[in-house]
Amino acid sequence: MKLVIPMAGRGTRVRPHSHVTPKPLVSVRGKNMVERIIETFTKVLPQGLDEGVFVLGPDFGAEVRDNLRAICERNGMTAHFAVQEVALGTAHAVGCAGDHLDGEGITIFADTVFDMEPGVKLEGSDVVAWVKHIDDPRRFGVAVREGERVVKLVEKPQEFISSEALIGIYYVRDLAVLRREIEYLIENDVRGKGGEFQLTDAFDRMIQQDAMFTTAEVTEWLDCGTIPALMDTTRHLLTKENGAASEGTVKNSIIHEPVYLGPGAVVTDSIVGPNVSVEANAVIQGSIVRDSIVFAHANVHNAMLSDSLVGQHAEVWGRPAQLNIGDHSVFGKGE
Helix, strand or coil, rough: CEEECCCCCHHHHHHHHCCCCCHHHHHECCCCCHHHHHHHHHHHHCCCCCEEEEEEEECCCHHHHHHHHHHHHHHCEEEEEEECCCCCCCCHHCCCCHEEEECCEEECCCCEEEEEECCCCCCCCCCEEEEEEEECCCEEEEEEECCCCEEEEEECCCCCCEEEEEEEEEEEHHHHHHHHHHHHHHHHCCCHHHCCCCCCHHHHHHHCCCCCCCEECCCEEEEECCCHHHHHHHHHHHHHCCCCCCCEECCEEEECCCCCCCCCCCCCCCCEEECCCCCCCCCEEEEEECCCCEEECCECCCEECCCEEEEEECCCEECEECCCCCCCCEEEECC
């Protein structure tokens, strides 16, 4: 079973944290979104994942590939890479996986954290779309069913026709069929919303050709695509996963749960929490930090932070603040 993840987008809504790190590799309470996706599917699918196919941007460096390769190795998978030179829509992004689109697989756009019940039924379906029931789905694409079978996909309907919002996760029994329909869209310049090639249009063509298209429901769907959403999702996961042991070191400090301390993180002479994620090898010293994310290798010294994000390898020195600073930034030092 393959996992196909298009991730060439620039992640503009979570900048500055996506300037260096692709959005799907941004850490959310100790684990990036790609690793969380793989772990979720490993838990719920009737068979395991054995290949990861990652569609990257043309300027993504070796470090990104190394990180993805290491994630796959930890989960018993082989990593493959493709490049999307120009962003022309969701169908184009998946289509850039090229010859890797064959056999069984799952396509997913990795800017959400989700959960579902184990034992997902895939047998008998050509496509399974994961959905979330939403009272007002006008902001989303929806699946319209007749009985168990999906008969059409509608993008952002202004009148209520279905509560099943599409969340961008699809099982495909034969990825080669999906590749064929994507190629048809591109070769015939069939563009959808925004003048782009849309994955839902490729699936619509499969439905019109009598593909068995069904849905499965997620139990949890958490957005990580904007800074406020990333903060909210981190707070939720801090509470949900609070029983999982933190791996950092606390010296002469007060911790107000929920707090996550990643491996190698050190908190000294500080008050931390509630709702703080301190990622691997970050240091907080002589500070008060609450409702914040301190990314890997960051340093916070003699500061008071709330509702803040401190990028990887960044430094914060002194003064009360609400910050959102990117990787390798320095705030307050030398003043």
